[in-house]
């Protein structure tokens with residue numbers, strides 16, 4: 001059992017949860033994730049380790065409540081427990097001093113991006129952070145990211161904060177100008193956003209790393225459920241990734257496989273709604 | 280009629296017992312255990328068939344060398360507690376082995392009765408004794424733990440190899456800690472073999488026995504990620520690696536990434552470990568499938584296809600490239616599967632999984648095969664019949680081609696020597712190339728059997744004990 005030390009809401013449905021997991025906290029590196037099971041009989045879901053305090057033996061999770069399991073997780077009060085946490089899993093972000101890098105985050109992807117961006121800044125990179133979302137309330141971690149970013153640029157689809165439009169428009173401006181053009185781009189967010197970033201950087205031949213989010217179970221390479229197509233080859237995101245060269249990823253296949261259990265998810269969501277209404 | 284007073288003629292006149300089973304129509308929609316176990320009278324009568332051969336050929340067929348005539352003789356005399364004691368000397372998990380050992384190619388294949396008639400039902404009798412012990416809570420009553428040796432041993436993996444090694448070391452007074460990657464114990468016994476062949480409460484009772492022996496089990500520790508083998512070597516006097524062979528072999532054919540294509544590991548883990556499909560609102564989802572095609576012919580394939588049936592498949596089919604007689608699955612499994620209405624499509628190899636416009640699996644194109652000359656394994660090699668293919672409708676396709684060694688742990692330890700299949704090399708005592716590090720089970724042998732994994736755990740435990748004892 002892993003105790004929840006703090007649980008704060010950063011944006012609607014987005015929580016920052018600090019939980020004890022001393023073994024994971026001691027060795028985790030940026031880019032790695034944990035497999036979390038909230039309760040007995042629950043589902044195993046992957047969540048990025050946003051931050052860690054090895055001394056306190058805690059890790060930080062940024063959780064967007066999108067379905068049954070994540071909703072249960074964000075509802076755990078301080079002092080409550082998460083049943084299982086296994087990690088750190090996956091290959092850590094390859095950190096190097098490229099000089100100038102752009103870190104692009106969308107939605108909860110911004111939380112996944114946070115440890116990567118921080119590690120890149122620590123390694124001496126000049127980091128430009130671009131974060132985007134539908135509207136002002138869902139823009140998260142802007143202050144935290146600004147703390148180490150050269151500049152932090154924000155976009156919203158409705159223009160309620162920062163520039164109106166998508167993150168790709170801002171990135172395109174950077175790419176066009178050789179004085180601001182990044183040597184590497186790191187993009188984490190919904191599949192369509194990562195795809196758009198990869199398509200944008202391709203003609204500029206700027207190395208683009210994306211963090212993929214397929215459905216996972218064990219997270220140890222045992223089941224093959226997380227397989228993705230990279231350069232036409234089958235790879236397991238939990239052990240070979242989750243970060244891959246965005247120019248080689250088959251995003252269509254990833255997006256498609258993510259819909260496998262949509263029917264099940266809808267049914268569970270309906271049940272939850274009924275029981276809420278009955279209560 | 281006393282067992283020990285029967286003449287050979289009288290013994291030979293007894294017919295081999297038939298295992299009472301759940302009715303196929305009833306069982307193929309639930310996960311209840313299919314084999315019901317022998318009643319006391321049936322077990323005693325079956326035990327009376329044993330001729331108590333002086334040369335004990337049956338024992339040579341058992342990888343852990345159980346005193347088979349000994350425990351069977353005790354059953355014939357109705358000394359069940361004595362039978363338990365004999366069995367426990369050589370087998371830490373008799374309730375498991377009595378259920379899942381491929382007896383027909385091991386102990387029972389050597390039984391002298393098998394030459395003319397059916398061999399003694401050694402497996403059924405083993406299960407009878409183990410279940411009797413569970414019912415009478417008799418396990419271990421004969422064991423008094425020695426004082427602590429002051430030594431500690433780390434065991435990686437909580438499958439049959441790790442469980443056995445842990446038990447053997449604990450009874451010798453060593454303090455033992457098991458590190459398991461998943462959130463629950465048992466390894467393949469829990470996440471692979473379905474409930475209808477091996478009820479989970481049997482694994483639970485084995486595990487609680489270990490805990491009673493003072494063994495500590497820490498789940499959610501992925502050695503190689505959460506901690507390294509190096510750290511374990513520093514913190515413990517010896518390490519036993521029993522992390523199995525959990526890496527699926529992919530099909531490598533077009534359509535493999537369609538929605539509805541599973542590896543056996545994923546399919547079985549969802550259902551057996553996570554309970555998918557067994558209750559209507561289980562958190563873990565699974566695609567049930569109306570027409571399910573399982574590719575392969577081993578125990579794993581058989582388990583998948585029988586699970587698919589229980590999850591409601593109208594057609595549950597096995598696609599195998601040789602014929603039924605070459606199938607590596609246990610004979611009993613094939614029999615049970617057929618009774619449950621499973622279709623065997625033999626001499627067929629998958630060419631392509633065909634999908635619809637939305638990425639869902641629709642069917643499987645197969646190549647027709649014929650048998651040629653025997654290959655290295657002694658089985659006749661399947662060869663494609665040029666130009667002959669057929670199409671099979673299937674909305675779920677499960678790949679049960681087999682597993683390989685998972686490199687997660689071994690990749691972090693370059694000093695540990697591996698063979699060309701990436702299995703850990705170990706000598707007959709389980710000793711690896713690293714001092715104080717032992718290994719056994721599937722990680723050494725590739726996909727093998729429960730009893731072989733246990734035998735390895737036991738041998739390694741003995742070697743570890745004598746190493747620690749001599750210091």
Ligand SMILES: Cc1cc2nc3c(=O)[nH]c(=O)nc-3n(C[C@H](O)[C@H](O)[C@H](O)COP(=O)(O)OP(=O)(O)OC[C@H]3O[C@@H](n4cnc5c(N)ncnc54)[C@H](O)[C@@H]3O)c2cc1C
Nearest residue numbers: 045046047048062063064066067068069070213214242265
């Ligand atoms: C390596 C990795 C790291 C991740 N890190 C984080 C993180 O730090 N914070 C966070 O909030 N989420 C993260 N995710 C996504 C998270 O695992 C899913 O949101 C979660 O599994 C959904 O479970 P659920 O039962 O709540 O929702 P479900 O009911 O299963 O799904 C609800 C909705 O989410 C979609 N969904 C399901 N699984 C995923 C997935 N793996 N990725 C994206 N969408 C999915 C479904 O299609 C559906 O639309 C990560 C995923 C991976 C693979």
Ligand SMILES: Cc1cc2nc3c(=O)[nH]c(=O)nc-3n(C[C@H](O)[C@H](O)[C@H](O)COP(=O)(O)OP(=O)(O)OC[C@H]3O[C@@H](n4cnc5c(N)ncnc54)[C@H](O)[C@@H]3O)c2cc1C
Nearest residue numbers: 436438439440460466467502522523720721727728729732
């Ligand atoms: C579906 C199926 C059906 C089978 N049916 C039969 C049968 O009927 N009869 C028979 O005799 N055999 C059968 N087998 C084979 C048998 O189950 C295996 O040979 C046996 O389980 C091997 O035991 P093991 O202890 O070596 O490994 P496993 O049972 O695989 O256990 C290994 C354990 O180690 C854990 N682990 C892995 N990596 C790590 C790590 N890095 N750190 C910590 N823990 C780790 C795993 O999670 C697992 O719990 C079957 C196998 C399958 C898959």
Ligand code: SF4
Nearest residue numbers: 341376380385386402
């Ligand atoms: S352990 Fe297996 S091989 Fe040995 S006697 Fe029992 S059933 Fe036979």
Ligand code: SF4
Nearest residue numbers: 329330332337390391
């Ligand atoms: S070979 Fe058969 S008959 Fe002889 S002792 Fe063994 S089980 Fe009994």
Ligand code: FES
Nearest residue numbers: 219221223224238
């Ligand atoms: S999640 Fe099972 S192999 Fe990656």
